[in-house]
Amino acid sequence: MSFSNNPNIFTVSRLNAEVRLLLENEMGIVWLVGEISNFSAPVSGHWYLTLKDSRAQVKCAMFRGNNRHVTFKPQNGNQVLVKARLSLYEPRGDYQLIIESMQAEGDGKLQQQFEALKLKLAAEGLFAQSSKQPLPEHPKRVGIITSKTGAALFDILDVLKRRDPSLPVIIYPTMVQGDEAAISIAQAIGCANSRNECDVLIVGRGGGSLEDLWCFNNEMVARTIASSQIPIISAVGHEIDVTIADFVADVRAATPSAAAELVSRDNSHKAQALSTKQNKLISAMRYYLSEQKHHINAFTHRVERQHPRYRLQQQSQQLDDLESRLMSAIQRLINHQRQQVEKIQHRMELHSPIKRMASQKAQLLGLEQKLLDAMDRKLLNARHQLAISAEKLDTVSPLATLQRGYSITKTAQKIVTHTSDVKTGDTIITRLVDGEIQSIVK
Known part of the structure; x- marks a missing residue:
């Protein structure tokens, strides 16, 4: 069947x-x-x-x-x-x-948390342009929420001093980095709103890494900015840095200095107004492009699932798998052949005349060593006998007698053994153990 x-x-x-x-x-x-x-x-x-x-x-x-x-x-x-x-x-x-x-x-x-919070707040409408407040055309007092020792504060004050020295400024010092920075920023925004003494607030800091700027990606900070009754300009980091605060704020400035230019008055106030609207448009476009990018990614993923590339990827992976198996098989075959060759070489070595010659050479070396050992023993015995004979000879040697305190007296012709062998005036030589003494007979 x-x-x-x-x-x-x-x-x-x-x-x-x-x-x-x-x-x-x-x-x-x-x-x-x-x-x-x-x-x-x-x-x-x-x-x-x-x-x-x-x-x-x-x-x-x-x-x-x-x-x-x-x-x-x-x-x-x-x-x-x-x-x-x-x-x-x-x-x-x-x-x-x-x-x-x-x-x-x-x-x-961190990037995943950023994207998740961004999607969450966007879905709630916190980024919508309709919820943004317009900046006052001629601010009467500007509030700055940043670190009192940071470079961003001095950049803002320098720009305001140059463009509009008469514009009053109130500084709300806060932490802008670390675990407690988010609470500090939210409290400073709340304080500025409760005191209600400024027309516009600049919230920000200088540039840094994603971790350094993370307090401006905090949900509490974002909601505090969104609920502020005073228009807020977000001025966080450099132009390439983007935070959640930028999306929630009424206006995003590329840098703290740019934020100061937005709120200060000079002869180019019309250009500033245009720049403000331009920034709003840019913010709106960024949000719109972000949303469109999200939709495009979703459509792209759906299209890509039907793309021939996935089939090619499957085949490419299969090819890599087959290549790996082929290399393993070749390696196993090489190892097997190597083992066979080693076995044949071992058998050849067992019956090789070279090995027998090596064995006989070892025996010859052993015999030679035995002969050398026997010769050494023979020489040692001969040296021992010679030492014994030398010792016996030494005991009867005149030199040994001298060692015991005796001496030998002689003339130029013979050894003196009796007093009659010398006469007055003769020169005699007395031999001691360590030298000779010449004497004249009196």
């Missing part, structure tokens, strides 16, 4: 294809944090890795079209935040993540 024509019975290939589409269509994009392990980068340029935590792991692939945008070199043990879509590698039936972006865990978490 054939089951192939029964639509209710799946083949393995059809099952994997259906599961892949189900995963990709239902799950969509996910954010995932984990530790990298089993990282590999074959010649194709794609990356393959495993993301794990203390209890589980998941296989991942990141194709070279995406991994070229990663600003660091991943290594085993790195903690990362990834944006990925869930998929299935059909040939093996393994479910996996196709990573689209990767960030180091610290920066990635």
